[in-house]
Amino acid sequence: MIEFRGAGVRTDDGRTLLHPLTLTLAEHRVSVIGANGSGKSTLLRLVNGLLVPSEGSVAVHGRDTRSEGHAVRRSVGFVFTDPLSQLVMPTGREDVELSLRSRKLPAAERRRQGEAVLRRFGVDHLADRSIYDLSGGERQILALAVVLAVEPRILVADEPTTLLDLRNDARVRALIAGLDQQVVFTTHNLDFALESDRTLVVDDGRVVFDGPPTEAVVRYRGIAAAASASGADGT
Amino acid sequence: MRGYGSTLGLYQSGSGVLYRVPLWLKAVVSLACAVVVIAWRSPATSALALVLTLGALTVGAHRSPARVLQMLLPALPVLGILAVYQGVTQGWQQAAAVVGGIAACLLAARAVTLTTPLQDLLDGVAHLARPFRRVGADPERFALALSIMLRSIPYLAGLFVDVRDAARARGLERSPRIVVTPLVVGAVAYAHRTGEALAARGLGDDDATDDPPVRRAPDGD
Numbered sequence: 099m100i101e102f103r104g105a106g107v108r109t110d111d112g113r114t115l116l117h118p119l120t121l122t123l124a125e126h127r128v129s130v131i132g133a134n135g136s137g138k139s140t141l142l143r144l145v146n147g148l149l150v151p152s153e154g155s156v157a158v159h160g161r162d163t164r165s166e167g168h169a170v171r172r173s174v175g176f177v178f179t180d181p182l183s184q185l186v187m188p189t190g191r192e193d194v195e196l197s198l199r200s201r202k203l204p205a206a207e208r209r210r211q212g213e214a215v216l217r218r219f220g221v222d223h224l225a226d227r228s229i230y231d232l233s234g235g236e237r238q239i240l241a242l243a244v245v246l247a248v249e250p251r252i253l254v255a256d257e258p259t260t261l262l263d264l265r266n267d268a269r270v271r272a273l274i275a276g277l278d279q280q281v282v283f284t285t286h287n288l289d290f291a292l293e294s295d296r297t298l299v300v301d302d303g304r305v306v307f308d309g310p311p312t313e314a315v316v317r318y319r320g321i322a323a324a325a326s327a328s329g330a331d332g333t
Numbered sequence: 334m335r336g337y338g339s340t341l342g343l344y345q346s347g348s349g350v351l352y353r354v355p356l357w358l359k360a361v362v363s364l365a366c367a368v369v370v371i372a373w374r375s376p377a378t379s380a381l382a383l384v385l386t387l388g389a390l391t392v393g394a395h396r397s398p399a400r401v402l403q404m405l406l407p408a409l410p411v412l413g414i415l416a417v418y419q420g421v422t423q424g425w426q427q428a429a430a431v432v433g434g435i436a437a438c439l440l441a442a443r444a445v446t447l448t449t450p451l452q453d454l455l456d457g458v459a460h461l462a463r464p465f466r467r468v469g470a471d472p473e474r475f476a477l478a479l480s481i482m483l484r485s486i487p488y489l490a491g492l493f494v495d496v497r498d499a500a501r502a503r504g505l506e507r508s509p510r511i512v513v514t515p516l517v518v519g520a521v522a523y524a525h526r527t528g529e530a531l532a533a534r535g536l537g538d539d540d541a542t543d544d545p546p547v548r549r550a551p552d553g554d
Contacts, residue, residue, distance in 0.1 A: 148533055171535035178533070183526045186484060187451060188343045195452040196480075197534055199473065205456050226346045245534065 099124050100145055100252065100282065104154030107140050115140045117304045118154055123282060125295040127275075129311065130284040131318050132300035133325065138256075138284040141300060145254045145282060146174035158252065172200065175250035175279075179257040181241035182229070190216065190232075190240045191225035197247040212247070219243040219273070235266025242273060255283040259290060288315050343487060344450050351393035351448040356457045359445045366441040370434030376426055379433030386440035394448050404443050405436055407490060412436060446483070455480050477536060481527060492519045 099122065106118035116137045130138045143149035144156045147163035147170045156163045163170045178184045187193040194212040203211065216222040221240050224232055232240065238258060245253065255274065259267040271290055274281055283294075291297050297314035299307035299321070307317040351359070370382050390401045405412070412432050419428035446454070455476040462472035496515045497506065505511040 146533060148529065168535060171533065176533035178530070184530050184533075186481065186527050186530050188484065188487075192344075192451045196536065199452075199455070199477075200535055202473075205453065208452070248534075 099159055100280075101157045102144070102154070103157070105144055105151040105156045106153045107137075107144070107149060108152040114303050116144075116151075119305055120154075121298075121305070121308060123280075123296070126280055127294040127296075128280075128282045129291040129294035129297045129314075130282070130300060131286070131288065131291050131297060131314065132284075133322065136300045137303040138300050140303075141298070141305075142176075142254050142256050142282065142284055145252070146171050146176045148176060172248070173250055174252045174254055175245035175248070177238075177241055177245050177253065177255040177258050179260050181234070181237035184241040184244065185229045185237065188228055189226050190221060190229065190243070193229070193240070193244045194225075194247050197244050200248060215243055215247040219246075233266070234261050235263070235269055238262060238266065238270055239273065242270070246277070246279075251279060253277060253279045253281045253283075255281065257284050257286065259285065259287055288318070291315060343446060343483065344454075345447055347395055347448070349393050349395040349448070351389065351444060354393075354448075356445070356449050356453055359449065360457070363438075363441040363445050367438045370430075370437055374427075374430045374434065376429040376433065379430050379437060382437035383433050383440070386437050386444065390440060390444050390447070394444065396447075401440065404447075405439060408436070408439055451480055451483070454483075477531075481531075485523070485527075488523060489516075489520055492516060492523070 101122045102119045104118045104120050105116070106114065107116040108114050119141070130141060132138045140149065144151055144163065145158065147156075147167035150156075150164045150167070158170050158174055161170050161173075185193050187196050191212060194215050195208055198208045198211055198215075201208070201211075213222065213225075216225050219239055219242065221236065221243055224236055224240065229237060229240070238261070242255075242258070253274075258274070259270050262270060267287065267290075271293065274283070275293065283290075285291055292311045292315060294311050296309065297307075297311040298305050299314050299318045301321050306321070307314050366382055366386065370379055387398060387401055390396050390404075391398050412435060415435070416428045416432045419431050423431075449457075458479050459472040459476040462470065462475040465475070466472060493512075493516055496512050496519065499515070500506045500508070500511045503511075
C-alpha cells in the first residue's frame with residue numbers, strides 16, 4: 099500500500115515538478131503514463147524515497163519515506179530505464195551478490211542464493227559475462243533479477259521496456275506480469291499500460307486522470323493530440 | 334559506452350591454482366613482492382620479481398605471457414614517463430629497477446584481482462576493516478566503497494577512450510579541452526548514477542539510522 103498525502107515536489111529554484119498529490123495505490127499493477135517531462139519519474143522516485151517530497155509525505159506500508167527511508171528502500175525495489183544505470187558490478191553474478199550483501203549472509207549462502215536468483219530469472223548462463231557484452235533485453239532482465247533478489251514487497255519500474263525491441267519488450271512484460279509483488283511502472287507503451295489494474299495519467303506535473311487503463315489511454319491520447327495540434331498551430 | 338572491465342583490474346573467471354589459493358595468501362604474497370622490490374631495489378631484483386609474477390599468472394591463472402604483459406598496457410604511459418625521469422635524474426640502472434619493480438607489483442596485484450571474485454574481495458576487505466568498528470566505522474561500507482572504486486577505474490578508462498575517439502572523429506583530437514571536459518562531465522554523471530543505483534537498492538545506507546536521503550530534484554520526467 100502506497101499513500102501520497104499531499105506530496106509535491108519543487109526544485110530549489112521554485113519550479114514545480116509534481117503538484118501536491120493525495121491518493122492511495124493498493125492495486126496489484128499500477129501504471130503511470132504521460133509525456134516526457136510530465137512528472138512520471140518524479141512520482142515514481144517518491145515511492146522508494148529516492149526523492150523526498152518538498153511538501154506533504156509519502157508512506158509505504160505505513161512507513162514514511164522521509165523518516166524511515168532506509169526501511170522503505172529495503173522493501174521497495176526500483177528498476178531504472180537504462181539497466182546500465184542499475185548494474186554497478188562487472189558481471190551479473192557479482193551484482194546479484196552485491197544486492198544480497200544487505201542480508202548479511204555468510205559468503206557461501208549468499209553465493210547459493212545468488213545462483214538461485216539467476217536461475218529463477220533464466221540468466222544463470224550469463225552470470226559471468228561482462229554486463230557490457232549482454233544485449234539490452236538480457237541486461238534489463240538481469241537488472242530486474244538484481245532488484246528482485248532481495249524480494250522487495252513492491253517493485254517500482256521506470257519505463258522498463260523503453261529501450262527494448264519487441265521480443266525483449268514481451269519478455270520483460272511477461273516477467274513483470276508473473277511477479278507476486280505489487281508493481282508500479284511508468285511506460286510509453288500503451289499496450290503495457292492496458293495490462294495494469296489502474297492507470298494514472300500525468301501531465302505537466304499533475305495527475306489528470308486516475309482510473310481504469312482503457313479510459314486512461316483514451317484520455318492520454320486526447321492530451322497528446324491536443325498538444326500536437328497546439329504545437330502545429332505554433333501556440 | 335564500451336566495457337573495459339575485462340582488460341583492467343577486475344575478476345575474470347578461469348581455472349588454475351591461483352583461483353584456489355585463499356585471498357589472504359595472495360594478498361600477503363602481493364604485499365611481500367612490493368616489500369622486496371622496495372627493500373632490495375636493483376635491476377636484478379625487479380627482473381626476478383617480474384619473471385616470478387609473470388610466471389605465476391601464466392601457470393597459476395592459465396594466461397599466456399602475451400596476455401599477461403597486455404595487462405600492463407594501461408600503465409605504460411606512466412611507466413614510460415617514470416623511466417625517462419629516473420633515467421635522466423638517477424641513471425638508467427635505477428630507472429630499470431624502479432619501473433621493473435612497479436610493473437612486478439602491478440602484476441602481483443593483478444594476480445589477486447584477476448583470480449578473486451569481487452564479492453570475495455569485499456568480504457576480505459570488510460573482514461580486515463572490522464577493528465575500525467570500535468571507532469564507529471562500518472566495514473561493509475568501507476568494502477563497498479573500495480569495490481566501487483575498483484569498478485570505476487576501468488569504466489573511466491573506457492570513457493576516456495570513447496571521448497578521445499569521438500574527438501578524433503570530429504578532427505579535434507589535438508585539443509585537450511575537447512577530451513577533458515566531456516571526461517569530467519561523464520565521470521560526474523557516472524558517480525551520480527552509481528550513487529543513485531546504490532541508494533535505490535538501499536546499499537550504503539546507514540544501518541543505525543534512517544536519515545532521509547538528500548537528492549537533487551530530477552529534470553521533471
